[in-house]
Amino acid sequence: MALNDSKWTWRTVSLISIVTTIILIVGLVYAVRDIIYPVGEASETNLPQQTATPTTETVKKLKVVALGDSLAKGTGDNTGEGFVKRTVSGLSAKGVEVDLLGNMGINALTTAGLLSKLDEDGVDYALHMANVILLSIGGNDLFKDSNILQNSGALQSESTTDQELTPESLLAALPEAAGRLGKILEKISEINPNAQIYYMGLYNPFGDIPDLLAPGNQAVAKWNNAAMDIINKHSNMTLVPTFDLFNKHLDKYLSTDHFHPNGDGYQRIGERFIQAIH
Numbered sequence: 001m002a003l004n005d006s007k008w009t010w011r012t013v014s015l016i017s018i019v020t021t022i023i024l025i026v027g028l029v030y031a032v033r034d035i036i037y038p039v040g041e042a043s044e045t046n047l048p049q050q051t052a053t054p055t056t057e058t059v060k061k062l063k064v065v066a067l068g069d070s071l072a073k074g075t076g077d078n079t080g081e082g083f084v085k086r087t088v089s090g091l092s093a094k095g096v097e098v099d100l101l102g103n104m105g106i107n108a109l110t111t112a113g114l115l116s117k118l119d120e121d122g123v124d125y126a127l128h129m130a131n132v133i134l135l136s137i138g139g140n141d142l143f144k145d146s147n148i149l150q151n152s153g154a155l156q157s158e159s160t161t162d163q164e165l166t167p168e169s170l171l172a173a174l175p176e177a178a179g180r181l182g183k184i185l186e187k188i189s190e191i192n193p194n195a196q197i198y199y200m201g202l203y204n205p206f207g208d209i210p211d212l213l214a215p216g217n218q219a220v221a222k223w224n225n226a227a228m229d230i231i232n233k234h235s236n237m238t239l240v241p242t243f244d245l246f247n248k249h250l251d252k253y254l255s256t257d258h259f260h261p262n263g264d265g266y267q268r269i270g271e272r273f274i275q276a277i278h
Contacts, residue, residue: 062098062277064088065126066105068114068136071200073105076260083200083261084134086270087277094278102126110140111180118187127191132277136200137184138227141177142170142219143205143259167215174219178226185230185237197237198276199227200269203246205259240272 066072066084074082081089084103091098104123106113114137117123127133188197201224206212220243231237245268246253246261253265261269 060131062091062096062132063130064098064100064132064134065130066100066103066134066136067117067123067126068105068134068200069109069138069140070105070107070260071136071139072103072134073107074103074266075107076255076257077263077266079263081263081266083136083266083269083273086267087134087273090270090274091278094274096278098132101129105136108140109137110144111137111177111184115180115184115187118184118191124191127188127195130192131195133188133192133195133197134200134273135184135188135197138177138181138202138223139259141173141180142202142223144173167218170215170219171222174222174226178223181227182230185234189234189236193236195236196277197234198273199231199237199239200273201227201239201241201243203242205246205250205254207247208250238276240269240276242269242272245269245272 064084064087070076072082072084074080074084082103082105084105085100088098088100104117104126106117109117118127185197185199188195202220204213204216204220206216209216224239224241224243228239231239246265250258253261253268255262255265
């Protein structure tokens with residue numbers, strides 16, 4: 001009986017020793033793990049990928065093309081810069097990387113003429129290369145029959161007549177011309193859907209002539225509203241307003257031809273384009 005008790009005693013001791021050894025081994029494993037991977041840290045393979053330090057998105061270089069009538073060309077500015085070069089210079093001064101690829105502004109160009117020019121290979125190529133397109137068109141369509149324009153040599157149209165500028169003549173040209181403007185904007189967007197298009201709204205250059213104040217303002221307002229209706233349907237188009245810049249300030253901002261802006265007028269327009277782009 002004593003022998004049996006002795007066997008059980010030794011078995012118990014052996015079992016306790018085995019359990020103790022296992023506990024020690026497990027403890028040793030955890031100790032080593034704590035040394036390699038301290039509490040609160042995870043193994044490198046389990047760490048999330050390091051997030052790059054947030055940086056301001058690299059500004060894409062602006063590649064600018066301008067097209068349209070003599071306002072795009074800069075007629076009336078003694079420096080020859082117009083709003084296009086002033087816009088580019090102003091953006092550069094703000095640290096924006098910008099390159100003027102070309103200015104295709106043409107004196108006397110109407111919406112019909114521009115619509116036709118969009119089919120030319122050179123124009124198509126330039127628009128494809130740009131990511132910013134500055135557009136001025138429409139003034140000739142509204143004011144082409146003015147004797148003031150004929151006598152001053154301003155934006156003369158190919159179909160200029162001796163007809164006086166009247167409310168009726170101003171508004172009569174609007175529906176078809178606005179329709180062509182819509183086609184122009186659509187076509188430019190089709191040629192380069194990734195470019196941002198900035199269209200210059202019209203101002204009334206005859207606001208200081210009593211008989212032309214109301215009809216001129218009415219025609220220009222209708223034109224700008226029609227342009228806005230088109231532009232609002234496209235996320236890549238912006239109307240840059242100018243009416244308020246010239247209203248009651250024609251003596252400061254018009255050139256001697258009483259139609260085109262002078263240098264100061266183009267400077268104000270350029271500032272508006274800079275605000276729209278940047």
